Amino acid sequence: MSETPPRSDVRAVRRALVPRTARRTPQTSSVDDRFFRHIIRSMRNGVLAIHRDGRLALMNDEAYRIFALTKTAEDVGRRFADVLCERPEIVRVLGGAFELSHLPNRAELRLTDLDRVIGYTLSQVKEDEGAPRGAVLFFKDLTQVEQLEERERLRDRLASLGEMAAGIAHELKNPLAGIEVMAGLLRRQVSDSKDAQSLLADIISEAKLANAIVVEMLEFVRPVRLQVERTSIAEVVQQSVTMAESKAERGSVDVTVDLERGLPHIQADHHQLCQVFTNLLANAFEALGRKGHITITAATGAMDNDPAFVGVHPPTPTVVVDVADDGPGLKADVTEKIFDPFFTTKVTGTGLGLAIVRKIVDAHDGRIDVSSDEGVGTRFRVTLPITSSAVWFK
Ligand SMILES: Nc1ncnc2c1ncn2[C@@H]1O[C@H](COP(=O)(O)OP(=O)(O)OP(=O)(O)O)[C@@H](O)[C@H]1O
Ligand SMILES: [Mg+2]
Numbered sequence: 001m002s003e004t005p006p007r008s009d010v011r012a013v014r015r016a017l018v019p020r021t022a023r024r025t026p027q028t029s030s031v032d033d034r035f036f037r038h039i040i041r042s043m044r045n046g047v048l049a050i051h052r053d054g055r056l057a058l059m060n061d062e063a064y065r066i067f068a069l070t071k072t073a074e075d076v077g078r079r080f081a082d083v084l085c086e087r088p089e090i091v092r093v094l095g096g097a098f099e100l101s102h103l104p105n106r107a108e109l110r111l112t113d114l115d116r117v118i119g120y121t122l123s124q125v126k127e128d129e130g131a132p133r134g135a136v137l138f139f140k141d142l143t144q145v146e147q148l149e150e151r152e153r154l155r156d157r158l159a160s161l162g163e164m165a166a167g168i169a170h171e172l173k174n175p176l177a178g179i180e181v182m183a184g185l186l187r188r189q190v191s192d193s194k195d196a197q198s199l200l201a202d203i204i205s206e207a208k209l210a211n212a213i214v215v216e217m218l219e220f221v222r223p224v225r226l227q228v229e230r231t232s233i234a235e236v237v238q239q240s241v242t243m244a245e246s247k248a249e250r251g252s253v254d255v256t257v258d259l260e261r262g263l264p265h266i267q268a269d270h271h272q273l274c275q276v277f278t279n280l281l282a283n284a285f286e287a288l289g290r291k292g293h294i295t296i297t298a299a300t301g302a303m304d305n306d307p308a309f310v311g312v313h314p315p316t317p318t319v320v321v322d323v324a325d326d327g328p329g330l331k332a333d334v335t336e337k338i339f340d341p342f343f344t345t346k347v348t349g350t351g352l353g354l355a356i357v358r359k360i361v362d363a364h365d366g367r368i369d370v371s372s373d374e375g376v377g378t379r380f381r382v383t384l385p386i387t388s389s390a391v392w393f394k
Contacts (some may be wrong), residue, residue: 097135224363226269240277248282251290260299276353289325324379330372
């Protein structure tokens with residue numbers, strides 16, 4: 001699969017990169033050529049070079065991987081615009097290589113079709129006397145870095161929202177308790193008036209409801225402290241289905257559980273994971289409105305942790321649990337808000353269910369992703385490391 005760039009092209013790049021004085025005899029030059037070819041092939045960056053007349057000079061394996069293109073023996077020497085016709089954004093960037101006076105350095109570009117972001121530098125390959133002979137694009141896949149940054153941003157946002165919520169909850173707790181107590185006292189004083197009794201009963205039950213919201217809010221802002229133990233996903237799933245049934249109406253919703261055979265136990269907090277899947281299942285029951293299907297699947301997988309170490313450290317072994325329903329799905333503008341605390345589309349919802357889910361999954365060094373098609377259904381994917389390094393998370 002890993003085809004080396006042709007010697008003549010490597011020489012052209014080398015000629016442009018290595019000063020004339022540093023060039024050696026024919027023997028050392030062929031050793032150098034091989035060395036340069038190895039450099040380009042082994043680079044963990046994408047490298048793509050073109051000739052001045054628009055022909056592709058070289059493209060290394062990482063470049064093919066990032067652009068999701070299949071390498072063919074005829075690519076080198078063809079017009080780069082033809083080879084890269086599926087990546088028009090790149091064709092546009094390379095097209096400006098000989099026209100722009102300042103070429104982009106450390107610029108970023110989104111490959112929309114692939115939903116991938118690359119960071120790149122474009123340089124001209126020049127002859128000794130300065131005439132450009134070609135151009136070379138160095139680039140790196142930044143998608144994982146972006147996702148990491150997005151998670152960090154969300155974590156910061158949740159932290160500041162959490163602080164604000166904690167303050168409000170704290171301030172509300174006392175007056176709410178006061179209202180409940182005073183309404184109770186008043187109730188005793190007007191025991192002969194039926195109307196007053198019923199109004200006061202309403203005041204007490206509303207105050208209780210407000211108090212329950214405050215308690216949930218405080219629960220949400222409290223740091224997650226994990227009691228890590230050997231946890232069976234099968235047991236977590238089974239208990240969560242029962243707990244979700246007491247939280248939301250199941251009706252005739254059909255639940256299918258499909259776990260990979262020999263699924264390993266994971267290092268996790270059993271009770272908190274039950275809370276994760278209970279919330280996801282309760283949401284699915286609510287979305288389905290008493291009829292439809294929920295499928296829970298679990299299988300082993302692997303995830304890369306730190307993008308800087310992709311290919312260096314082996315990926316972390318994980319268990320991937322999917323909770324999928326065939327309910328109404330999510331609108332695109334709703335999808336990005338569902339993990340925000342207090343975001344709800346329900347009359348009686350607090351909007352804390354998924355915010356708590358995310359917090360617990362984060363505490364396990366895990367990931368949660370959602371994919372949804374309006375009118376088709378929603379799938380939440382929870383990825384959890386089999387061995388967790390996290391003991392507590394603020
Ligand atoms: N499976 C699903 N299908 C469709 N929409 C969903 C699904 N799960 C969540 N949602 C949407 O995400 C929103 C936020 O969910 P979240 O669990 O955080 O809060 P909630 O269910 O509204 O209230 P709470 O869980 O606090 O009672 C929901 O109001 C709903 O619009
Ligand atoms: Mg919910």
